[in-house]
Amino acid sequence: MTEIEATAAEAAVPEAVGAEAAGAEAGAPGFGVYVHWPFCLSKCPYCDFNSHVRERVDQADWRQGLLREIDHYAALTPGRTVTSVFFGGGTPSLMDPATAAAVLERIAARWTLAPGAEVTLEANPTSTEAQSLAGFRAAGVNRLSLGIQALDDRALRFLGRGHDVAEACAAVELAARSFDRFSFDLIYARPEQTVAAWRDELRRALAMAVGHLSVYQLTIEEGTQFHALHRRGAFAMPDDDLAGALYEATQEELEAAGLPAYEISNHARPGEEGRHNLTYWRYGDYVGIGPGAHGRLTLDGTKWATRAHRAPEVWLERTARGGHGAHPHEPVPAEARATELLMMGLRLAEGVPLARISEEAGTPLAELVEPAALDRLVAGGFLEITPARLRATLAGRQRLNAVLAALLP
């Protein structure tokens, strides 16, 4: 799959008023549609996402499947206004641009597509995919997210990427020409990476940027090639001290360049934040279309978790037969809603409005967590409480797993 998201602002969507209409700073969670394209040309050794390699993919069948599932979810959520669409994967840039166009058309037809709605496509920086970019732009994509991952040829080979630094740079240039908004992903905490080398790489990335950068720590996930290799001792991962140092260096470099972190792994110039992912982090509603896609839908006050079959063929077959490939929806109980809200919202620099906590959990923060634990985390400099918000500090965000484990009962 592609790791980075970039946005390109010009699109077939009428009048990209951008931030104003579908704006990030409005603070509203919004309503997003995620569309999953599960296919890749090859599986990256670190990737544990729902991605698959297939000899051939019947674009028409898949287009049909995606459209049918949109119909299904639109019927459940009539009258909503879609504030963002995100084509993720897999490698959605391998999709026929006509499919993207059809999906966007259907979304606009079944729901209301907000003026200036952000439409992001993940893409790999290869020359083949570059040829489709104009088509995607014409289809209505207005933001591109490029899976650059590294600006170091050795690292790119290690990460199993199909491109080199030269191709990456060319792709970024093309993206900058073709889309107003774009972003790219980088992966750090790679074996043998030093803080100095990483700072250097970040500076080169900043020279090419941009309004938005996603910077993810490499983690070894079960079921990946890296997991097996790492267990066999094929390479060593940085310890938490080095990972912490790399993270801190990232904050310094990007902050100084005017791209502060607005989320744990995401940096943007003010106003350039990824609208779609903000919906996740603000714990808004989103529809998940495609195999393995997840959603959260509030219907008559109940929050539902939706989840589609992961296997592409199973999903396609079910969608053809029954209109959707989802497992039965599961209600999210109040306590879990509060947990999910905090888990997501504390990733954001802006934190979580206290009012949202009461709204999701049905009880105020004070009754939700151990007061002593909260005090300790505030005193330790990991959390901050203002009259309106609970937020994690930089130190807290960097250790959010432990903070959440300490905070939540």
Place this chain on the structure above:
Amino acid sequence: MTDISHIRNFAIIAHIDHGKSTLADRLIQLCGGLDQREMREQVLDSMDIERERGITIKAQTVRLLYKARDGQQYTLNLMDTPGHVDFAYEVSRSLSACEGSILVVDASQGVEAQTLANVYQAIDNNHEIVPVLNKIDLPAADPDRVRQQIEDVIGLDASDAVMISAKTGLGVDEVLEAIVTRLPAPKGEADATLKALLVDSWYDPYLGVVILVRVVDGRLKVGQKVRFMATGSAHEVDRVGVFTPKALMTGELGPGEMGFITAAIKDITLTKVGDTITEDRRPASEPLPGFKPSVPVVWCGLFPTDAADFERLRESLGKLKLNDASFHYEAETSAALGFGFRCGFLGLLHLEIIQERLEREFDLDLITTAPSVVYKITMTDGSVMEMHNPADMPDPVKIDHIEEPWIKATIFLPDEYLGGVLALCTERRGQQIELTYAGSRAMLVYRLPLNEVVFDFYDRLKSISRGYASFDYQFDGYEEGDLVKMAILVNAEPVDALSTIVHRSQAEKRGRALCERLKDLIPKQLFKIAVQAAIGGRVIARETISAMRKDVLAKCYGGDISRKRKLLDKQKEGKKRMRQFGQVEIPQSAFIAALKMSDS
């Protein structure tokens, strides 16, 4: 009732693995006690653990009928005894029921530490001793050297030692003949007042308490009302029999005979080992010389890993206690480990065996705290208390002095490892008493404080000598020592389960080792953690666990919040297995690992 002149009561004594149980198997076979089909190895060791470890824990008797070369039939009562020092008490009571011993020595290995300890006990019981050299079929066997060693080290005439291979059966008939011709018959009067020695007892779910007896004078019969002289309780005998090793009802036991009785007794505490059984109607005026009750010398805490298992642990300990009166337990609460029991054992092997039986037979997962010995504390007001739990240590200003138990240890080892073993003994505050050579093997006698021995001494000895050293010990009284309580503090909070009593000279080294170990075992947390070892208010070692620097999921795929929530739930689940000390969470696994600490 057998003619007393045709009875021989004997024990087999040997170092572990020298072939005691195999010889017993052969004797039983030769005398037709069991046929080929019923025979299996080590028939007398009925517990799995005995068979696996090749050791005998409980005493057993077997009656063998042997037609000797003089044409007469003899009744041979074999008393199978435990060989290990922890069970010295069982050994001594078993031996006191016999008139002679077969001393088995491995002809390829020679005299070992337990050989010596057991033989001295047999001599103390006025036994005739027949030396037997086993494994003479092995290429490494050196009977001449070993015979010489028996004479030099033990001081026993070995010129007519019986040469056998218990494995092949070679020479075993000579052992039977030697039992008849060289061991004395018991003495006793059939018409005298009944006096029988209570050798052992155990609880059988079907029969109630089964009592192993040796009749000294008089007769023991079904229907007879007997009285236990120490407890005063009286019971009607409902079964009288012998083990062949199968139980065989005989209805009666006469003087010199060994066997068992039952008397519908439910409460095992009524049948005190060493007690004298007499007739209720016509009681003996004097009991037989009894035994000292066994006293636990090593204590430790046993806690269930899962707190929900506490009740099951209590029940299991109760069941074990039914068959092992030497084991003690009392409830204990620890801030670190929750509810559990403080348990007393005869020694480290006993501790290990009980722990293993609890885990194996009762399927319990246990945490064992560091073993402690029993200290005698004399307070400034002159009163004396016994302490076996560091948590009970009184305020040092109220203590006049503390005494600790010492042992006299005998160690046999190939001389190439002598240097390392001497260093180990010195490091453990040992005092050398004797160092002698027999061929290329050395015999070391050391006085050592027991608390230095319970702290991984065996493991170190084994690793230094590559498993070739044999070790045995006996208690050698109490002596005053400069002993202090070393506490372990995590962020200034004492962790009760990790505090120990140590000699002042050892405290710093132990403290440093424990702190270093904990530094590796306690995971980094949001706040930095100080791990300290302290005596009173004085810190003697300190380590700092730095705060974690990064712990966060980098990204969240396609809005899959559920997966993240599951990860968080898993993390919270893990938190439940943590123990909270102030702000610090310590995983239970860290305690387990720290308590298993070796100082190497």
